Amino acid sequence: MENISTISLNIQRPEQDIVEDIRAACLTYGFFQVTDYTHIIPKELPIRALEASRQFFQLPLATKQSLRKLDHISGGYEPYKVLNLEPSNKYGFGHNEGFSFAAINHPTAWPDESLTHGFQVTMRDYYDAVSSLAAQLGRYIAIGLGLSRDYFDDFFTDQLAHVKLAHYYRPQESDSIGSNVGVAAHTDWGAITILLQDEIGGLEVLDQASQWVEVPPTPNAFVVNLGDLLQRWTNDLYKSTKHRVISPPAGLHRYSIPFFSQGRPDYIVKTIESCIPPGKEAKYPPIKAEAYLKLKFESTYSMVA
Numbered sequence: 001m002e003n004i005s006t007i008s009l010n011i012q013r014p015e016q017d018i019v020e021d022i023r024a025a026c027l028t029y030g031f032f033q034v035t036d037y038t039h040i041i042p043k044e045l046p047i048r049a050l051e052a053s054r055q056f057f058q059l060p061l062a063t064k065q066s067l068r069k070l071d072h073i074s075g076g077y078e079p080y081k082v083l084n085l086e087p088s089n090k091y092g093f094g095h096n097e098g099f100s101f102a103a104i105n106h107p108t109a110w111p112d113e114s115l116t117h118g119f120q121v122t123m124r125d126y127y128d129a130v131s132s133l134a135a136q137l138g139r140y141i142a143i144g145l146g147l148s149r150d151y152f153d154d155f156f157t158d159q160l161a162h163v164k165l166a167h168y169y170r171p172q173e174s175d176s177i178g179s180n181v182g183v184a185a186h187t188d189w190g191a192i193t194i195l196l197q198d199e200i201g202g203l204e205v206l207d208q209a210s211q212w213v214e215v216p217p218t219p220n221a222f223v224v225n226l227g228d229l230l231q232r233w234t235n236d237l238y239k240s241t242k243h244r245v246i247s248p249p250a251g252l253h254r255y256s257i258p259f260f261s262q263g264r265p266d267y268i269v270k271t272i273e274s275c276i277p278p279g280k281e282a283k284y285p286p287i288k289a290e291a292y293l294k295l296k297f298e299s300t301y302s303m304v305a
């Protein structure tokens, strides 16, 4: 079992080296970490985003409850749910509360500016910057597949991504239940997920030998993983790998911010020809990004209000 690789995106590196490192990771784990991205994401922005997230979760519960997410499309607060391993729910019910939002103009119950100063601006900045990183990773992935570098650009332009601020913690009493589920094992649905995690740890990836491998918290790094849509797009050549989060022991708090890159809703995802072995057919028919995500949602997730 190999470690999850850490790939420097330093612009001084030969581009082909970055491309090959990313390709190797996509063919195995579909998980890697990236560093040296400050030409795309300002150095202080991830710190600001985690700080704003901590600030949000410190609001009184009643305030957070008033910002509750109403359905799976809109953004807002997702309250803490204690363990409930309902199999039809992709995330189980781990020990976490969340706040999610999507692209600009998307309905979201934002907290009042007077309560969390600068929160919305920080989150918008974060969204835009990480969107650019997703598009740049798309270019490296395209080159690695022998495609033109702008092959995925159209998919990432005006994409509808989802960002989730996640706060993992365990109230004392749940220790007696013995549950340590932060997020139950799952694969992501979209194309690329870019995750910022703090220094607590707990994210694990299932390797080819069915062992859980930790993705260690790494200063100034983002975790990148491919989702089911990119696996399908590449005819299963690139991997969307199962992962989970072990929640920290009572008394510790973990914060993370996954950015789920799901593409322009009306974009039609059609199997990349060069990923189909000679003499074989594509495994999947073309599908609109939006229709694919809806299908995934309906088949695996039952929202409990």
Ligand SMILES: O=C(O)CCC(=O)C(=O)O
Binding pocket: 164, 166, 183, 188, 195, 197, 203, 243, 244, 245, 256, 257, 258
């Ligand atoms: O919080 C994390 O480290 C990962 C969360 C995750 O996998 C997800 O929300 O899809």
Ligand SMILES: [Fe+2]
Binding pocket: 186, 187, 188, 243
């Ligand atoms: Fe995930």
